[in-house]
Amino acid sequence: MLEQYLLVSVVLFVLGVFGTISRRNAVGMLIGIELVLNAASLSFVAFGRYILPFGDSPKEAGQVVSVFIIILAACEAVVALTIVYALYRLYRTIDVDKVHMLRQ
Amino acid sequence: MSLSELVFHGICIMTVVSGFYAVYTENLVHAVFALLATFFGMAGLFVYLRADFLAALQVLVYVGGILVLFLFGVMFTQDIYRLKISAKPINRVWGMILGVGFLASFFWVVILKGRFVLDTGVGMTLGQGVEALGGLLLTRYVLAFEAVTLLIVACMVGAILLTLKRE
Amino acid sequence: MAHLAWLIVLLPLFSSACLAGFGKGLYRRFGKKGVDVLGVGSIGTSFLLATCLLAYVLSLDPDKRSIPSALWSWFPLEGKMLDISLLIDPLSAAMALMVAGVGFLIHVYSTGYMDKDPGYPRYFSYTNLFMFAMLTLVFADNLVLFFLGWEGVGLCSYLLIGFWFNDIEKARAGMKAFIVNRIGDLGFLLGLYLLFWLYASSTTMPFAMPELRADLSPLLGIGFFGQNWATWVTLCFFIGATGKSAQIPLYVWLPDAMAGPTPVSALIHAATMVTAGVYMIARLSFVFVHAPFTLGVVATIGATTALFAATIGLCQKDIKKVLAYSTVSQLGYMFLAMGVGAFVSGFFHLLTHAFFKACLFLGAGSVIHGMHGEQNMDLMGGLRKKMPVTCATFVLAALAISGFPFFSGFFSKDEILFASLSSPLGGPVLWAVGLFTALLTAFYMFRLVFLTFFGESRTPDAIKGHIHESPASMTVPLVVLSMLSVFGGVLNLPELFFLPGGLARFLRPVVAEFPGFSHALHESSYLEIPLMGVSSGVALLGIALAYVCYLRAPGLPYLFGYFLRPVYNLLWNKYYVDEIYEAAFIKPLLQTSRFSAKADLVVIDGAVNGSALLTRETSRIAGLYDLWLVDGLVNATAEGTLRLGRWLRSFQTGAIQNYLSYVVGGALLVFWLLWALVNRTV
Numbered sequence: 001m002l003e004q005y006l007l008v009s010v011v012l013f014v015l016g017v018f019g020t021i022s023r024r025n026a027v028g029m030l031i032g033i034e035l036v037l038n039a040a041s042l043s044f045v046a047f048g049r050y051i052l053p054f055g056d057s058p059k060e061a062g063q064v065v066s067v068f069i070i071i072l073a074a075c076e077a078v079v080a081l082t083i084v085y086a087l088y089r090l091y092r093t094i095d096v097d098k099v100h101m102l103r104q
Numbered sequence: 105m106s107l108s109e110l111v112f113h114g115i116c117i118m119t120v121v122s123g124f125y126a127v128y129t130e131n132l133v134h135a136v137f138a139l140l141a142t143f144f145g146m147a148g149l150f151v152y153l154r155a156d157f158l159a160a161l162q163v164l165v166y167v168g169g170i171l172v173l174f175l176f177g178v179m180f181t182q183d184i185y186r187l188k189i190s191a192k193p194i195n196r197v198w199g200m201i202l203g204v205g206f207l208a209s210f211f212w213v214v215i216l217k218g219r220f221v222l223d224t225g226v227g228m229t230l231g232q233g234v235e236a237l238g239g240l241l242l243t244r245y246v247l248a249f250e251a252v253t254l255l256i257v258a259c260m261v262g263a264i265l266l267t268l269k270r271e
Numbered sequence: 272m273a274h275l276a277w278l279i280v281l282l283p284l285f286s287s288a289c290l291a292g293f294g295k296g297l298y299r300r301f302g303k304k305g306v307d308v309l310g311v312g313s314i315g316t317s318f319l320l321a322t323c324l325l326a327y328v329l330s331l332d333p334d335k336r337s338i339p340s341a342l343w344s345w346f347p348l349e350g351k352m353l354d355i356s357l358l359i360d361p362l363s364a365a366m367a368l369m370v371a372g373v374g375f376l377i378h379v380y381s382t383g384y385m386d387k388d389p390g391y392p393r394y395f396s397y398t399n400l401f402m403f404a405m406l407t408l409v410f411a412d413n414l415v416l417f418f419l420g421w422e423g424v425g426l427c428s429y430l431l432i433g434f435w436f437n438d439i440e441k442a443r444a445g446m447k448a449f450i451v452n453r454i455g456d457l458g459f460l461l462g463l464y465l466l467f468w469l470y471a472s473s474t475t476m477p478f479a480m481p482e483l484r485a486d487l488s489p490l491l492g493i494g495f496f497g498q499n500w501a502t503w504v505t506l507c508f509f510i511g512a513t514g515k516s517a518q519i520p521l522y523v524w525l526p527d528a529m530a531g532p533t534p535v536s537a538l539i540h541a542a543t544m545v546t547a548g549v550y551m552i553a554r555l556s557f558v559f560v561h562a563p564f565t566l567g568v569v570a571t572i573g574a575t576t577a578l579f580a581a582t583i584g585l586c587q588k589d590i591k592k593v594l595a596y597s598t599v600s601q602l603g604y605m606f607l608a609m610g611v612g613a614f615v616s617g618f619f620h621l622l623t624h625a626f627f628k629a630c631l632f633l634g635a636g637s638v639i640h641g642m643h644g645e646q647n648m649d650l651m652g653g654l655r656k657k658m659p660v661t662c663a664t665f666v667l668a669a670l671a672i673s674g675f676p677f678f679s680g681f682f683s684k685d686e687i688l689f690a691s692l693s694s695p696l697g698g699p700v701l702w703a704v705g706l707f708t709a710l711l712t713a714f715y716m717f718r719l720v721f722l723t724f725f726g727e728s729r730t731p732d733a734i735k736g737h738i739h740e741s742p743a744s745m746t747v748p749l750v751v752l753s754m755l756s757v758f759g760g761v762l763n764l765p766e767l768f769f770l771p772g773g774l775a776r777f778l779r780p781v782v783a784e785f786p787g788f789s790h791a792l793h794e795s796s797y798l799e800i801p802l803m804g805v806s807s808g809v810a811l812l813g814i815a816l817a818y819v820c821y822l823r824a825p826g827l828p829y830l831f832g833y834f835l836r837p838v839y840n841l842l843w844n845k846y847y848v849d850e851i852y853e854a855a856f857i858k859p860l861l862q863t864s865r866f867s868a869k870a871d872l873v874v875i876d877g878a879v880n881g882s883a884l885l886t887r888e889t890s891r892i893a894g895l896y897d898l899w900l901v902d903g904l905v906n907a908t909a910e911g912t913l914r915l916g917r918w919l920r921s922f923q924t925g926a927i928q929n930y931l932s933y934v935v936g937g938a939l940l941v942f943w944l945l946w947a948l949v950n951r952t953v
Contacts, residue, residue, distance in 0.1 A: 004116065008149065010210040011120045012142070017206070018199040019127030021932045027132060027177045029928070031139055034170065035123055038146050041158075049153045060236050063155050064245055067237070070158075070165050071252050075259040077170045081177045082263040088180065198932050205939050213946065 005046035013039035026084045030077065037073045041066040112152055119145030132178045136171065143167050157234045273338040275324050276357045279317045279367060280406045286313035287399035294392025303382065303391065310395030311378045314402055318371040321364070328364045334780055336361050339412055339481060348467070351476040358412035358480060362618070362781045365774070366409045366550055369622050373542045373629050374402050376748035380633050381534040383744035384640055388532075394434065398538065401427035405543050409550065414463060414478040417551070421459065421515065424544045425452045431539060432531040441530040448524040455514015455521050462507030469500055484557050491561060502562040508555065509569055512548025518606060519576045522599050523849060529591040533636030536591060541598050541632050542625040549605045549621050556614045557783040566696055566785070570610020574691075574704040577603030579846070581711035585718070586832075586842045589646045590635050593719050597672070598628055600708060604687055607705060611697040612785035613690035615775045619763045620683035622774075627671040627680060627756035633749055634665035637741040638723060643734055648719065653728035657738045660746045662724045664753035669720050671756040673713035674810040679759030681807065684709060686763070689802050693795035695787050706809055713813025721821040 012035050019032025048062020058064075122141035129135050143166040150159035241249050286309040290297070297305035328336050341356035357363075378398065385394050404423025411417035426449075433445030463478070470477035475486040490501040512518065517525035528540045539545070552559055552569070559566060577600045584596035601624050608617030639646055641658055655662045671678040674685070688709070692702035728735065740746070763774035820827045832839045841847070 004112075005149065005153070007210070008116050008119060010207065012123050014203040014206045015120075015123045015127050017931070017935050018203045021199040021202070021928045021935070022127070022196050023928070025132060027174060028127075028135065030177075031126055031135055031174065034139065034166075035127065035142065038142070038166075042146060042149060045150060045153050045155050045158060049155075058236075058240055058244065060240055063158055063237055064240055066155070066158050067161065067241070068248065068252060070161055071256065074165050074169055075255055077173055078259050078263050079266075081173050082266045084177055085180060086266050202932060202935050202939065206935075209939065209942060 002046055002050040005050075006043060009039045009043040009046065011039075012036075012042065026087065027081075030080050030084075033080075034073060034077070037069055037076075041069040044069070115145050115148040115152070119149065133175075136174045136178060139174070140167060140171055143171065154233075157237055273327075273340045273357075273359050275320050275327075276340055276359050276367075276410050277342065279320045279324065279371065280357070280403060280410060282313045282317050282320075283399040283402035283406065286310055287396050287403060290392050290396035290399065294396055298392045303386070306392045306395055307382055310392075310399055311375070311382060313399060314371065314375045314378045317402070317406070318368075318375040321368045321371040324359065325364045325368045328359065328361060329777075333776075336780060337481070341412075345415075348476070348478075349471065351474065353413060353415060353476060353478060355416060356412040356479075357410040359410065360781050361777045362550075362553060363410050365618075365622070365777070367406060369625055370402070370405050370409060370543050373625050373752070374398075374405075374538060376751055377534050377538045377542075377629060377633065380537075380636070380745050380748040381532075383742045384534050384636055385532060386742075390434065394431075394532070397427055397430045397434070398535070401431065401539060401544070405547075408547055412480060413476075414466070414480065417554075418459060418463065421511070421547060421551075422456065424539070424547060425449065425456070425515070428452075428528065428539050428544055431535040432528045434531055434535065438530075444524075444527040444530040448528050451521050451524040452514045455511045458507045458510025458514070460511075462504050462511065465500070465504050465507060469504070480554070487558070487561065490558065498564055499561065501558050502564045505555070505559050505562045505565040506568065508551060509548075509565060512551055512606075513572065514548075516545050516548030516602050516606070517599050518548070518572050518603065519579060522576060522580065523852060525599055526592055526595040526845070529589075529595050533591065533632060533639060536595070537629045537632030537636065540595070541628040545598065545602060546605070546621045546625065549602070549609060549617055552606075552609045553614050553618050553782060559609075560612070560783045560785045563696065563785075566610050566612060568610070569606050570691070570696060570701055573603045573606025573608075573610050574701050574708075575603070576600065577607060577708045578704050578711075579603075581708045581715065582842055583845050584715045585711065586839060588648050590638065590648050590651070590719065590723065591632075591646055593648075593715060594628070594631055594635055597631075597712065597716065600712065601628065601672070604684070604705065604708070607691055607701060608687040611691045611694040611701065612788045613687060613694060614782045614784075615763070615778050616683065616686040616690055618778065618782075619774050620680075620687055622762065623671070623679040623683045623756065623759045626752055626759045627668040630664055630668035630749060630752035630756050631672065633745070633752065634661050634668065637661040637745055637749065638665075640741050640745070641738050642730070643737060645730075645734060648722040650730055650734075651723045651728075652726045652730070653724070654738065655724040658724075658740045660740060661749060664746075664749040665724065666720055667753040668756045669716045671759075673716050673814060674709055674806055675814070676803075676807040676810075677760065679756050679762075681810070682760035682764065685803050685806050688806055689799055690792065692802065693792055693798060694785075695791050696785065706806065709806055710809045710813045713810045714817050717814045717817035718821055721817055726822055726825070 016032045016035030016037075016039060019035060020029050021032075023029045023032060044062040044065045046062075048060065048065075119142050122138045122145065126135045126138035126142060129138065143162060146166075147159040147162040150156075150162055289309055290306065294306060294309075297309070328338075337358065337360040339356055339358050341354040343355055345353045345355045347353070378395075381394065381398065385391055388394065401424060404420045404427055406420075408417055408420025408424060411420055429445045429449040429452075432448050433442045436442045436445070466477040466483075469489040469492075473486065473489055475489075476482050477489075487501070490504060491499050494500040494503050514521045525540060525545065529536055531540075559569075580596045580599035580603060584593050584600065587593045587596060601620070605617045605620050605624070608614070608620060637658065638651070638654060638661060641654070641661075642651065645651070667678075671680040674681045688702060688705050691697040691705050692699065730738070761773075844850070
């Protein structure tokens with residue numbers, strides 16, 4: 001069973017990387033990053049479920065890490081989208097190709 | 105194959121396919137909606153992993169929060185009425201190559217070589233679910249938890265500062 | 272109460288640090304006043320506290336007046352702990368009061384003397400640091416702390432001699448002082464090592480003076496040449512003292528030290544630092560009394576130095592040089608006293624000397640200030656009318672140093688002469704040398720007075736009109752010091768006067784006594800009155816001689832100079848000691864180094880040249896090889912780098928996506944490399 005979760009996880013991860021690399025649009029890149037984070041969170045939970053914990057770490061360690069990942073993802077999304085919005089106000093576009101001349 | 109397994113495979117396929125669509129489509133609004141399906145799929149997978157709280161969290165935070173933010177982001181920054189909500193891709197070839205490389209590596213290592221599979225075969229019984237998680241967060245991981253709270257505050261303040269119009 | 276001593280010591284350090292840090296800013300912001308508050312105020316407070324401390328010590332029972340005040344443990348030595356600790360006892364309290372008092376007066380004087388100097392805050396930072404080091408030395412409870420102060424005053428002396436370091440001569444004088452002092456300090460250090468070695472197997476901490484005093488047994492063992500160890504230890508310490516207190520053979524730095532500002536000469540090179548050697552002997556008198564041989568050496572060197580320096584002082588023309596040689600001579604006097612076992616008399620002379628010599632130096636400084644930097648006595652004369660206060664105070668101090676009856680110097684000098692004649696360690700020869708020195712002292716001091724303040728003015732007209740009396744900040748300390756030098760004698764009136772010998776009784780618990788010393792003095796007390804008569808007669812004779820030679824018959828000195836030309840030349844050139852040192856030590860050193868340089872030239876250069884030839888031939892062959900093979904390679908590398916750079920530049924697109932793909936690609940690569948590595952080892 002673990003393999004299946006890992007497979008889903010790695011596919012999502014690859015898709016996320018692919019999305020981040022192949023998008024020009026900042027929101028599109030963010031979508032890719034979210035996918036990567038979800039993949040990581042999924043594999044944490046899966047490992048936590050199927051593999052005996054190391055040392056004295058509790059059984060729910062994987063889930064705790066996932067909670068943190070979700071929180072961080074939310075933070076990251078907020079900040080990133082704010083930046084996107086600020087960029088848009090400045091340049092009237094969010095194509096990262098066109099805004100890499102910072103503050104001309 | 106029991107119904108449960110069937111549903112599980114279905115969820116897996118839905119997650120992957122909608123994820124693929126989310127990164128592949130040139131229409132950003134479509135991409136965001138595909139992402140919605142992926143997130144729901146993830147929540148389903150969490151349920152199968154007996155992580156009910158995480159599933160709930162996934163739906164609440166991702167679907168209810170982040171996705172809405174994305175939609176806002178898309179719609180704020182694109183002129184939807186002239187239907188320009190599209191995103192021309194770049195680096196498709198490089199991305200494909202890398203993705204295929206990753207997948208191949210995974211298959212090689214995990215499926216063919218059987219490494220990392222320390223699977224006990226049976227799903228371990230977890231603790232008390234939400235209670236255990238909350239207890240851990242407030243005892244063992246309390247430092248990380250507090251740090252994250254601080255980070256959230258910083259994010260909020262940062263976001264407000266960034267969007268404030270400087271006169 | 273005893274902890275007050277810490278405040279006395281640390282206040283000057285504090286103000287020195289403040290002045291070093293923010294002195295310039297203070298000076299710019301508040302002018303002189305800002306610097307004065309810190310620099311002079313701290314010394315003034317120290318002085319007040321030192322007065323309180325002495326009063327406190329006086330209020331105690333005579334045998335309970337020794338109070339150690341430990342602050343914290345410093346470091347362990349062979350399992351024995353050394354503390355940072357002060358020792359308050361009659362000796363240190365009296366010395367500290369003198370140092371702080373004279374120091375305070377000189378600081379006040381400096382505010383006038385250094386008035387227009389751009390280095391004003393720096394000057395006070397240095398002098399305050401000096402006060403800190405000197406008070407540390409005075410109060411130190413153990414020899415290591417004492418050595419710290421000892422080195423500290425040497426450092427400050429160096430800094431202050433070279434205060435006007437733009438003048439290379441002055442900077443050089445500072446270095447000379449420092450190096451000569453180092454030679455002496457080496458002796459002091461050797462003494463410390465010897466002590467440490469002697470006490471290695473004992474539980475006594477030899478550096479802590481009270482402990483050392485309680486257990487002298489290892490020192491009394493027989494050492495080299497049949498002398499006991501105390502002799503060797505004290506000899507080592509005395510070498511240190513000859514350096515610091517300018518005795519033969521290490522006195523040469525002191526006359527040159529006059530390059531510093533005059534208040535510095537008064538403070539460091541007359542009143543306080545140079546007496547550190549004398550103080551050290553008084554402090555360690557309980558060791559010295561067990562070393563009669565060392566005491567003999569001390570007395571001999573002291574007497575010799577006294578006479579020797581006094582003769583040089585006879586014909587110097589520079590007003591400060593005369594005073595410098597006079598200081599050396601008076602220090603010799605103190606060592607003579609120490610050497611014959613009259614520790615109290617030596618210390619008494621130290622105190623009175625501090626008063627009148629500080630007064631003399633400050634008076635000289637006032638003259639130099641008025642004369643716009645002129646120091647040559649040939650160009651002075653008749654200053655009495657222009658500078659009445661300076662003149663009056665100077666004459667009083669000169670009377671004191673000459674041993675004019677009932678002035679302070681009279682009592683202290685007389686005690687020394689009496690002791691040197693009747694002590695078991697003394698003798699007629701030492702007494703005669705001392706007496707003759709007293710005659711010379713009176714003579715050259717009044718030569719100085721008459722040449723400077725009396726007679727016709729020989730000043731060039733350019734300066735003449737500008738000569739003025741110094742401001743009150745300079746004259747007030749002069750007046751105070753001159754009063755002290757007149758009445759300072761009451762500190763220790765001879766027993767003969769049926770008055771208490773105050774200082775002697777005060778110091779009795781601290782200062783050890785050489786066996787049979789007071790008995791011998793008591794035996795010969797009938798000599799005291801005749802001796803007093805003789806010494807006052809000698810003083811008057813010296814003054815009278817100077818009067819005749821320099822006021823009545825000004826031609827007389829020239830006549831002497833003409834007929835006794837070789838003697839005159841000898842004295843004028845200071846016995847050629849500097850030249851002798853130059854020839855005996857410095858030249859050989861330089862020649863050795865020059866010889867080494869030459870050896871370098873011939874032997875090593877030859878070898879180098881030979882190898883160079885060889886190398887040249889080899890390289891000719893190598894050159895051809897270079898041209899074809901290496902250059903080709905180098906060019907290829909350069910070309911390759913260029914191409915590579917061009918190619919790599921295409922990666923630096925500035926687009927985040929590209930960078931990300933590099934990262935992911937790299938991660939993949941690393942993963943595979945690790946994988947391969949793991950599988951190989953497994």
